[in-house]
Amino acid sequence: MIAETQFQKEIDYIIENAIREDVGDGDHSSLACIPSDAMGKAKLLVKDEGIIAGVDFAKQVFAHVDKNLDVEVLLPDATAVQYGDIAFYVEGRSQSILKAERLVLNAMQRMSAIATKTGEYVNILKGTRAQILDTRKTTPGIRALEKWAVKIGGGENHRFALYDMIMLKDNHIDFAGGLTKAIKKTQAYLKRTNRDLKIIVEARNLNEVTEILESSGVYRILLDNFNYEDTLKAVEIIGNQCLTESSGGINEETVRKYAECGVDYISSGALTHSVNNLDLSLKAV
Numbered sequence: 441m442i443a444e445t446q447f448q449k450e451i452d453y454i455i456e457n458a459i460r461e462d463v464g465d466g467d468h469s470s471l472a473c474i475p476s477d478a479m480g481k482a483k484l485l486v487k488d489e490g491i492i493a494g495v496d497f498a499k500q501v502f503a504h505v506d507k508n509l510d511v512e513v514l515l516p517d518a519t520a521v522q523y524g525d526i527a528f529y530v531e532g533r534s535q536s537i538l539k540a541e542r543l544v545l546n547a548m549q550r551m552s553a554i555a556t557k558t559g560e561y562v563n564i565l566k567g568t569r570a571q572i573l574d575t576r577k578t579t580p581g582i583r584a585l586e587k588w589a590v591k592i593g594g595g596e597n598h599r600f601a602l603y604d605m606i607m608l609k610d611n612h613i614d615f616a617g618g619l620t621k622a623i624k625k626t627q628a629y630l631k632r633t634n635r636d637l638k639i640i641v642e643a644r645n646l647n648e649v650t651e652i653l654e655s656s657g658v659y660r661i662l663l664d665n666f667n668y669e670d671t672l673k674a675v676e677i678i679g680n681q682c683l684t685e686s687s688g689g690i691n692e693e694t695v696r697k698y699a700e701c702g703v704d705y706i707s708s709g710a711l712t713h714s715v716n717n718l719d720l721s722l723k724a725v
Contacts, residue, residue, distance in 0.1 A: 442600045450584035451497065455504050457581070458543045470538045480534035480724060482541075484548070486515075486525040487719040490556030493517050493592040494548035495527055497585065501544050506536035517592045518555070529725065541722050547582075551589035552718035558593025558711050561695060570699035570706050573598040573685070577709035586712045598707055606630070606639045610664075613641075619648055623655040640685070649674045653681055663703065664688045671701040 442450075486492065495517045502509040509532035515521060527548075530537055561572040574590040575598055576583075587597045599605035608622050616622035619641070626639060638659035643649045652661055663674050665688035678684055685705040686698045698706055 442604050447584060447588075447600075451500065451588075454582055454584060455501055455543070458546075459504065459539075462542055463539060467535065467539050470535045474534050474538070476533070476535060478534045479532065480537055481529060481531040482537050482722050482724050483529050484527040484544075485721045485723050486521045486527060487523055487721060488552075489522045490520075490552055490718050491559050491593055492519050492521045492525075492527050492548075492552050492718075493555035493589045494544075494551035494585070497547055497551065497588070498528070498540075498544045501540050501547070502530055502536075505540040506533055508532050509536055509540075518594075527720075530722075537722075545720055545722055547585055549717035549720050550579075550582075550715070551585055551592070552720065553715035554586055554589035554712055555593035556718065557715050558590050558595040560692060561708065561711070562594035564692060564696050565699050565706075568696070568699035570686075570703055571596045572695070572711070573705050573707040574711050575687075575707050575709040576601065577713045579712070590711055593711075595711065596705075604637070606637045607642075607662075608639070609642045609662075610644060619651050620655060623652070623658065627655075627657055643674070646670055646673055646677070649677055653678065658682050660685055660705070662687055662707075668697055668701060671698060671703065675702040 492515055495513055499511050502511055509530055512529045515525060515527040558572065565572060572595040574587055574595060578586045587600065590597060599607060606626055608626060613619050613622045616625055623641060630637060639657060640660045640662055641652050641658050642662040642664050643652055644664055649661060652658055660683040661678060662685045663671055666674060666686065671686060675684055684703040685707055686703045687707040690698055690706055690708050691710060695706055
């Protein structure tokens with residue numbers, strides 16, 4: 441995962457761009473009918489069940505729009521919520537609250553959905569060694585929010601992007617001329633460019649698992665679309681030589697069985713690409 445300072449920069453970019461996109465040269469609906477000095481108060485109302493996420497992000501949005509807005513948090517991130525709960529109150533200039541409203545709601549509804557889904561996977565995996573990971577199958581432009589939500593839901597983050605970890609998948613391997621060539625070329629590249637990046641290599645079958653192990657320095661082997669039987673065999677072959685990860689169409693019905701095969705990690709794109717937003721509203725008090 442990228443450094444905390446870089447992650448915060450990503451969050452700042454998201455806020456700046458989202459406000460630019462939504463507000464443009466002004467919120468003319470509010471400017472037209474609400475005095476600039478009018479003060480107001482609103483509550484974040486939960487109209488669903490799940491895990492709330494994005495409260496800390498909302499605080500950053502409000503501060504970006506108007507540093508004088510005051511936010512009183514009642515339910516922090518990662519809290520289990522139900523219909524009728526109030527996550528926070530925000531108080532200050534009415535125009536500022538309305539300017540931030542849609543970005544806060546859009547982000548929190550999606551983040552809460554992702555955190556809720558992640559929490560479901562985490563509960564299914566209790567008692568196993570496996571940890572649930574997200575992927576790069578995220579919404580363009582808001583990856584930082586979606587990966588933040590996975591953490592809030594109790595999951596772990598895979599690599600953030602193409603630059604913070606090496607991941608040799610099927611196309612890399614085929615274009616490079618094979619597994620061993622891809623690994624050796626990668627290791628030479630890292631040495632030549634003086635980069636310290638972990639290497640994950642995808643295996644499509646047990647023969648490829650064996651071939652990967654012939655090259656030292658691989659951090660984790662990704663067992664892509666393996667069935668349960670072959671996953672068990674792969675875990676046994678790999679032993680403690682490197683970490684293991686299962687991936688490929690794994691869902692709530694199958695994730696426990698893969699975990700029971702003994703893998704260290706299970707990655708699922710569904711955490712971020714297949715969720716239904718939690719129903720939230722920002723209502724004047």
